[in-house]
Amino acid sequence: MIQNFLFAVSQIFAPGNFLLLVLGGVGGIIVGCLPGLTATMALALLVPFTFTMPAESGLIMLGGLYVGAMFGDAIPATLINTPGTPSAIATTFDGYPLAKRGLAQHALIANAFSSLFGGIVGTIVLLTISPLLAELGLKFGPPEYFWMAIFGLTIIGTLASDSILKGLTAGGLGLLLSTVGISPIAGDVRFTFGVPSLQAGIDLMVALIGFFCIPQVLEMVEAGVKKYKVIDYRPQKGVVSRVIKQLITKPVLMIRSSLLGVLIGIIPGAGGNIASLVSYNEAVRWSKHPEEFGKGNIEGIAATESANCSVVQGSLIPMLTLGIPGSPAAAVILGALLLHGMRPGSELYTTFGSITYTFIISFFVAVIVMFLFTALGSRLFAKMVSVPLQHLAPMVAFLSIIGSFAIRNSILDVGMMLLFGITGYVLHKLGFQSGPLVLGMIMGPFAEQGLVQSLLMGRARGSVMAMMFSRPLTLVLVFLCGISIAWPIVMAWRKKANLKSESSQTLPQPDDLRGQ
Amino acid sequence: MQKVRFTAVFALVGLLVLTLGLGAMAKGFPDKPITYIIPFDPGGQSDLEARRQQPILENLLGVPVVITYKPGGGGSVGWAELAATKPTGYVISGNNIPHIILQPMQRGNAGYKTEDLEPVAMFQTTPIGLAVLKSSPFQTLDDLVNYAHDNPGVITIAGSGTYSGHHFAYLQLQKLTGTSMTYIPFTGAAPQVTAFLGGHTTAILANSNDLVQHKDRIRVLGFGSAERFAGLPDVPTFKELGYNMTPSIDRGVCVPMGTPADVVATLADAFLHIANDPKIQQQMVEQGFVPAALGPKEFKDYIAEKTIEYAELVRELDMK
Numbered sequence: 001m002i003q004n005f006l007f008a009v010s011q012i013f014a015p016g017n018f019l020l021l022v023l024g025g026v027g028g029i030i031v032g033c034l035p036g037l038t039a040t041m042a043l044a045l046l047v048p049f050t051f052t053m054p055a056e057s058g059l060i061m062l063g064g065l066y067v068g069a070m071f072g073d074a075i076p077a078t079l080i081n082t083p084g085t086p087s088a089i090a091t092t093f094d095g096y097p098l099a100k101r102g103l104a105q106h107a108l109i110a111n112a113f114s115s116l117f118g119g120i121v122g123t124i125v126l127l128t129i130s131p132l133l134a135e136l137g138l139k140f141g142p143p144e145y146f147w148m149a150i151f152g153l154t155i156i157g158t159l160a161s162d163s164i165l166k167g168l169t170a171g172g173l174g175l176l177l178s179t180v181g182i183s184p185i186a187g188d189v190r191f192t193f194g195v196p197s198l199q200a201g202i203d204l205m206v207a208l209i210g211f212f213c214i215p216q217v218l219e220m221v222e223a224g225v226k227k228y229k230v231i232d233y234r235p236q237k238g239v240v241s242r243v244i245k246q247l248i249t250k251p252v253l254m255i256r257s258s259l260l261g262v263l264i265g266i267i268p269g270a271g272g273n274i275a276s277l278v279s280y281n282e283a284v285r286w287s288k289h290p291e292e293f294g295k296g297n298i299e300g301i302a303a304t305e306s307a308n309c310s311v312v313q314g315s316l317i318p319m320l321t322l323g324i325p326g327s328p329a330a331a332v333i334l335g336a337l338l339l340h341g342m343r344p345g346s347e348l349y350t351t352f353g354s355i356t357y358t359f360i361i362s363f364f365v366a367v368i369v370m371f372l373f374t375a376l377g378s379r380l381f382a383k384m385v386s387v388p389l390q391h392l393a394p395m396v397a398f399l400s401i402i403g404s405f406a407i408r409n410s411i412l413d414v415g416m417m418l419l420f421g422i423t424g425y426v427l428h429k430l431g432f433q434s435g436p437l438v439l440g441m442i443m444g445p446f447a448e449q450g451l452v453q454s455l456l457m458g459r460a461r462g463s464v465m466a467m468m469f470s471r472p473l474t475l476v477l478v479f480l481c482g483i484s485i486a487w488p489i490v491m492a493w494r495k496k497a498n499l500k501s502e503s504s505q506t507l508p509q510p511d512d513l514r515g516q
Numbered sequence: 517m518q519k520v521r522f523t524a525v526f527a528l529v530g531l532l533v534l535t536l537g538l539g540a541m542a543k544g545f546p547d548k549p550i551t552y553i554i555p556f557d558p559g560g561q562s563d564l565e566a567r568r569q570q571p572i573l574e575n576l577l578g579v580p581v582v583i584t585y586k587p588g589g590g591g592s593v594g595w596a597e598l599a600a601t602k603p604t605g606y607v608i609s610g611n612n613i614p615h616i617i618l619q620p621m622q623r624g625n626a627g628y629k630t631e632d633l634e635p636v637a638m639f640q641t642t643p644i645g646l647a648v649l650k651s652s653p654f655q656t657l658d659d660l661v662n663y664a665h666d667n668p669g670v671i672t673i674a675g676s677g678t679y680s681g682h683h684f685a686y687l688q689l690q691k692l693t694g695t696s697m698t699y700i701p702f703t704g705a706a707p708q709v710t711a712f713l714g715g716h717t718t719a720i721l722a723n724s725n726d727l728v729q730h731k732d733r734i735r736v737l738g739f740g741s742a743e744r745f746a747g748l749p750d751v752p753t754f755k756e757l758g759y760n761m762t763p764s765i766d767r768g769v770c771v772p773m774g775t776p777a778d779v780v781a782t783l784a785d786a787f788l789h790i791a792n793d794p795k796i797q798q799q800m801v802e803q804g805f806v807p808a809a810l811g812p813k814e815f816k817d818y819i820a821e822k823t824i825e826y827a828e829l830v831r832e833l834d835m836k
Contacts, residue, residue: 041585044558047567138714142700182589184703187678189623196596196627200588268706322713323729324706325559331706332559338803339568345732409584410593445703453700457716460672460698 008358012365017057021362024061025370028068032084033076035209036403039069039085043332047339055340055352059359062333064366067119070272070309071370074111074301078104079384080396082213086204087272087308089438090280092212093159094293094300101296102234104385108378109243110301112371114254117247118306119367121258122265122313126320127360134321137266142457143468146450147477148267149443152274154484155281158293159435164488167436170427174440175447177202184445185452197412204273206404206413207420207441211434213400214421219428220393235379247302253283254306261307265314271327272308273442279307285487313363320344320356545605545779549580552769553609555594557587561725562610565640565767568799569790576786589626590677591615596627603634603772605779611635611770614681617823621830622679630823634775635815637784638768639791641806642723643740644685645751646673649715650735657737657757660719664695671697674708674717682721684829685740685763689721691832692759723765724748728804740764747804766808768815784812 011017024046031042043062050058073084078095091111098107125133140148153171160167180191181201192198247254257279264275283303284293293300315326316333323344325331334344342348348356374381387395404417424434458467469478552570554563566583573581586594591612598609616633619626646657654660664671675682678701686699700717702708705726712720713733720734727736728747736751740763744753754761769787771780790796791809800807810818 040558044563044567047564048570051568051571138710141711141714141716185678185701187622187680187683187701194625196625197588197593199623199627200593268710269703318710324710324713326706328557328559332563335559335561335564335567339564339799341799341802343729345729408588408593409586410588449703453702453711456698456700457672460670462670 004353004357005361007354008361011056011358012060012362017060018365020053020057020061021064021366022369024064025068025071025366026373028065028070029072029075029370029373031065032069032072032074034403035076035082035084035213035399036205036406038205038329038407039066040328040332041406042069043329047332047336050336051339055337055342056355056358058336058340059333059355060362060366062336063359063362064369066312066329066333067309067363067366068370070119070305070312071112071115071374073308074115074305075108075374075381078107078111078301079381080213080392081216082396082400083208085272086208086438086442087276087311088304089208089273089435090276090304091301093280093304093435094295094297097294097296098298098301099382099385102385103296104382105236105239105378106243106298107296107301108381109240109375110247110298111305112374112378113244113247114257114302114305115309115374116367116371117254117302118258118261118309119312119363119370121255121306122262122310123360123363123367125259125262125310126313126317126363127357130317131321133262133266134318137318137326138322139473140267141471142450142453143471143474144450144477145267145269145446146454146468147474147481148270148274149447149450151477151481151484152278152439152443153447154481155277155439156436157484157488158281158284158290159433159439162431162433166430166432170432170434170436171440174437174442175444176440177207177437178441178444179448184449195412197410200408200410202416202441203407203413204438204441205407206417208438209400209404210417210420211424211437213396214418215425215428215434217393217397217400218421218425220389220396239378240375243298246298250299250302253286253299253302256282256286257303257306258310261310262314262317264307265311265326266317268318268324268326269446271315272311275311275314276304276308277439277442279303281484285484290491309367320348320360545776545782546577546579548606549582550577550605551607552581552583553594553598553607554583554585555587555591555598555610555612556585558585561642561723562612562767566610568796569639569787572790572793573786576789577782590619590680592619592623592626592628595619595633598770599628599632599772601772603774603776605771605775605783608636608769608771608783609633611638611768613638613764613766613768613819613822614684614826616770617819617826618679618684618830621826630819632773633770634773634780634812635819636769636771636780636812637787637791638766638808638810638815638818639787640767640800641741641808642725642765642767642804643745643806644681644721644723644763644765645727645736645739645748646685646689646719646721647712647727647734647736648719649713650733652718652735654719654737655735657752657754657759660737661693661695664693664697668696669698671719672700672717673697674700674702674712674720674722676702676704676708676722681763681765684826685721685761687829687833688761688763689754689759691829692761721763723804724806725804741806745806746801747806764806766818768810780812 031037073088074091077083077088077091078099081092081096083089095107156167156171183190260279261275264270280303284290315330318324318326319330319334325334342352404413454467458464556562570581601607620629648654738754739751788809797807
């Protein structure tokens with residue numbers, strides 16, 4: 001172990017490898033910044049280049065890229081209200097309001113520091129207890145996926161701050177959109193209206209660009225050059241240390257968010273998008289001032305970004321220990337491992353121990369380097385806000401089109417993106433929000449597959465009810481769903497009670513919600 | 517003397533230019549970059565295979581090979597796009613069996629027909645095997661079949677997709693053993709294998725590479741190759757066990773129908789050159805793939821043969 005550790009450090013800081021790490025990381029930041037370009041795509045592009053490299057060099061570069069993308073995606077989320085990847089959806093909720101108030105740099109520093117924090121927690125977990133967690137992850141079967149999706153949908157309660165009814169409507173619309181294409185279970189063709197290309201379904205990223213970018217552009221244009229009110233970013237001194245101090249005094253928030261990211265990352269299919277939304281939701285729930293979220297609260301960014309960065313290491317846990325990729329990006333890295341003749345599982349920690357530990361430990365270095373880059377660059381990035389509207393709006397529109405095309409090289413996707421954009425604009429005007437809608441799109445497939453698979457399994461074993469309600473993990477999840485639904489009601493009731501009598505007794509706090 | 521030598525050199529150079537020029541004219545294809553469509557997401561097995569081939573192909577063909585992803589609909593979006601391009605050989609696509617047979621059969625309009633895709637070469641097969649966990653009471657396929665006889669529908673089998681290779685392997689197994697089991701479809705190898713390793717299903721029908729990947733934790737009861745597979749030498753084939761089935765997922769490349777035969781031949785030569793490379797074959801076996809090397813004609817015959825097999829199964833499924 002010590003030997004492996006020393007070898008790892010000597011490898012990572014070998015000049016060639018360190019350069020690859022930085023190159024990978026910077027490439028990742030750029031890819032993360034551009035909506036439509038995903039880490040997975042960039043990783044796949046890199047794989048042939050890693051053939052000719054020693055395995056550890058290739059892995060260091062791939063790891064750097066993966067981490068870099070998680071740092072980068074918050075930048076457009078903050079500056080132009082458009083998540084660079086689905087993992088940064090929740091970053092827009094508080095990042096953009098901050099940027100509008102002229103505090104873009106604060107938001108970016110919060111992003112950099114939280115990502116660093118999440119990355120370090122994730123790497124420590126990956127280094128120490130991954131075999132244990134991988135076994136735990138296997139306990140997650142179809143009924144658990146179903147209940148996880150339901151729990152995820154309860155987040156609508158947090159996102160729909162104005163009207164629960166509108167939130168539920170938007171969520172329902174998102175669920176419906178997720179059904180377009182080939183049905184995951186029966187293989188039927190659904191809602192394609194005779195267009196074979198629609199069999200591909202609606203890509204989440206296409207919807208994200210449509211529902212976030214385009215309404216943003218239209219609202220900019222509508223407000224006009226003069227009235228579009230963004231307070232210009234003015235460089236301030238000591239922002240870095242102030243933001244970091246503010247976050248360090250919230251250890252519970254930071255650690256909870258990071259651990260949520262790791263745990264959700266382990267579950268195959270559930271990635272940074274779910275982790276960051278769940279983590280955001282918990283941050284709101286446990287905050288003493290939930291009403292401040294969504295208006296530019298730095299804690300919202302911290303919760304999101306630390307979770308979506310630790311997802312990276314979480315998704316590698318089942319990949320390295322069992323050979324099951326926890327995310328599409330992890331699948332590409334798995335492919336690279338296999339092409340280098342390394343089979344995940346125990347071999348990876350024994351025969352190839354030195355390479356594996358080099359890969360894992362390189363994450364420590366990668367997150368620190370990326371932190372320095374994004375923190376030092378934050379001033380530069382923050383100036384984006386001051387780009388004049390007549391330049392900014394067309395630029396965002398242009399990137400939206402390029403991005404939506406790049407995802408699947410499909411013109412139809414561009415058309416759909418524009419359609420969603422206009423729909424999104426109208427919906428915004430009517431008071432509906434994009435958050436619950438994309439949440440529905442994310443959770444829909446999990447809910448559908450989990451439910452039908454559980455029904456099939458339950459029928460085979462004689463009892464559907466037992467399948468849905470009697471497994472230990474499902475019970476925990478059902479319990480969490482119950483709490484999550486009851487929470488806003490209890491809070492409202494408590495507020496009322498508080499108003500009536502100052503001496504109202506406090507409600508017993510439910511047990512730790514972080515256990516799932 | 518001096519003059520003679522000069523003439524000789526001149527003649528030689530002239531001859532060289534002529535041969536090269538003629539060679540280039542006869543070669544013709546390819547003289548610009550080739551687009552290699554992967555009809556799946558990046559990071560899938562088809563992608564990784566293409567990435568393994570890409571540098572070698574560029575070397576052999578002398579032009580850049582650009583890999584493009586057109587995922588969606590289990591591959592149908594990419595194949596529909598390929599079928600609609602001009603048959604010049606400059607756009608090629610991964611070709612997966614049984615996908616290209618079953619999608620047009622089931623969906624009515626998948627955006628392409630099986631015949632629209634001209635097979636070029638097949639370079640890899642992943643036979644499908646049936647496995648249980650090491651802790652399972654079933655030691656042999658017979659144990660499982662006997663149990664299924666006595667307890668219809670109780671055995672659950674994890675597979676990937678509906679109307680897919682796994683789904684039809686399950687239907688075939690039921691038919692040949694005269695049993696009834698429950699098929700649980702998942703949306704890919706990762707969720708399928710997770711559910712199985714976690715003990716949520718009794719058994720799994722999985723691709724050979726997944727079986728090899730997880731061989732320490734599982735017991736493979738039957739395997740879909742015609743002969744025993746070097747990667748899993750102790751595992752009997754379904755045929756050995758008396759069930760005449762060889763389910764597999766096969767990978768190759770195709771071009772649009774109507775591509776000139778010499779262009780197809782040039783492409784096929786390049787792909788077969790890679791497929792016949794012993795080093796690459798060894799890599800494949802280690803990763804759990806069965807190397808293959810079928811040229812255009814053999815690949816076409818293979819598809820025709822499989823089409824008959826699947827058509828029969830589809831008919832039986834529809835009658836239920």
